[in-house]
Amino acid sequence: MSASYLELKGIRKTFGDTTVLNDVDLSIREGELITLLGPSGCGKSTLLRCIAGLTELDEGRILLGHTDIGRLPPRQREVGMVFQSYALFPNLTVYENIEYGLKMRGEGKAARKSRCEELLALVDLEEKRNSYPQQLSGGQQQRVALARSLAVQPKVLLLDEPLSALDAKIRKSLRTEIRDIQRRLKMTTIFVTHDQEEALTVSDRICIMNHGNIVQDGTPEALYTKPRTEFVARFMGSYNVLSRGEALRLFGDEIGFSDSYALRPESVRLLPASQGALAEGERGYRTVEGKIESISVLGNILRYFVIAADVRLTIDLLNDGRSLREDGSGGVRLALDPSQLLVLEKEGA
Numbered sequence: 001m002s003a004s005y006l007e008l009k010g011i012r013k014t015f016g017d018t019t020v021l022n023d024v025d026l027s028i029r030e031g032e033l034i035t036l037l038g039p040s041g042c043g044k045s046t047l048l049r050c051i052a053g054l055t056e057l058d059e060g061r062i063l064l065g066h067t068d069i070g071r072l073p074p075r076q077r078e079v080g081m082v083f084q085s086y087a088l089f090p091n092l093t094v095y096e097n098i099e100y101g102l103k104m105r106g107e108g109k110a111a112r113k114s115r116c117e118e119l120l121a122l123v124d125l126e127e128k129r130n131s132y133p134q135q136l137s138g139g140q141q142q143r144v145a146l147a148r149s150l151a152v153q154p155k156v157l158l159l160d161e162p163l164s165a166l167d168a169k170i171r172k173s174l175r176t177e178i179r180d181i182q183r184r185l186k187m188t189t190i191f192v193t194h195d196q197e198e199a200l201t202v203s204d205r206i207c208i209m210n211h212g213n214i215v216q217d218g219t220p221e222a223l224y225t226k227p228r229t230e231f232v233a234r235f236m237g238s239y240n241v242l243s244r245g246e247a248l249r250l251f252g253d254e255i256g257f258s259d260s261y262a263l264r265p266e267s268v269r270l271l272p273a274s275q276g277a278l279a280e281g282e283r284g285y286r287t288v289e290g291k292i293e294s295i296s297v298l299g300n301i302l303r304y305f306v307i308a309a310d311v312r313l314t315i316d317l318l319n320d321g322r323s324l325r326e327d328g329s330g331g332v333r334l335a336l337d338p339s340q341l342l343v344l345e346k347e348g349a
């Protein structure tokens with residue numbers, strides 16, 4: 001594993017009386033794509049703006065390679081940024097928008113041309129080179145913004161909710177495209193989003209932020225399977241968060257001593273209410289009677305909302321045509337595997 005390339009140390013920022021970044025530390029390896037994921041107002045954009053030099057730090061250091069860039073003017077930081085609003089120059093063509101930064105830097109015409117051609121090909125917009133931004137779709141405009149920020153060969157790319165203004169279908173294809181480009185260029189990248197599915201799809205590593213702090217970071221797999229706190233479990237999607245009393249009612253008294261537990265929606269099995277003994281290999285499971293309240297079809301997933309032992313649970317099953325359907329009575333049995341019950345720490349512990 002390579003040493004960290006971009007390192008944030010003790011970053012603090014307050015606006016008036018409000019602490020927006022509270023002692024943030026973060027190390028990013030060269031070529032890594034990390035996402036900052038968190039609710040609105042938790043400080044994601046402010047952190048990016050501090051790295052780009054658009055917002056001044058109160059305290060802390062930002063090391064890029066071995067250089068502290070934390071107090072340099074934005075232009076000298078070698079950091080590229082793409083915003084949610086495409087922020088293109090409306091009176092310049094696609095080509096001229098991409099060329100802009102190179103011109104500012106005083107690059108010669110031939111060098112500008114070859115770099116622009118390379119980038120137009122990279123974002124697949126060669127045929128739109130002479131169009132103006134208002135003649136492009138949102139997705140195309142964001143690809144121009146990406147090419148423009150890459151033109152000057154930044155060492156770090158910062159993407160601030162780059163897909164938020166786009167509709168769902170374009171979002172999905174463009175996030176894959178951005179990830180492919182980032183991998184191809186081995187570009188160290190920080191991607192801000194409040195969409196957990198987006199974060200799970202594009203990241204090498206996800207940092208969950210809350211109230212100006214990174215509360216947990218890890219690979220998408222690790223964060224999804226091992227949320228440390230209730231906040232992270234809730235943020236990672238449809239996790240069931242159980243109080244101690246609820247966990248006791250479902251799993252019995254061998255659950256340890258935490259106040260809070262989590263159960264993944266896909267870790268519960270549903271059986272017909274009439275089914276008697278569990279099959280071989282299912283020993284160790286506990287069964288509890290429940291009632292289906294409703295079912296949502298999420299494409300290849302069936303999401304059941306079930307009440308069992310006075311606990312409301314979300315349960316996901318693969319929609320493979322063999323899943324349990326409602327028989328009219330709503331009665332069902334839940335097979336619960338105690339090894340799937342996760343212990344959560346107290347917030348801030």
Ligand SMILES: Nc1ncnc2c1ncn2[C@@H]1O[C@H](COP(=O)(O)OP(=O)(O)OP(=O)(O)O)[C@@H](O)[C@H]1O
Pocket residue numbers: 015020038039040041042043044045046047194
């Ligand atoms: N220039 C500013 N002056 C005063 N307060 C600000 C300024 N910029 C941000 N804030 C405040 O700092 C907090 C964090 O804002 P920030 O934009 O970093 O959050 P965010 O996590 O990116 O949220 P969102 O997902 O809504 O963009 C908010 O409470 C915001 O109102």
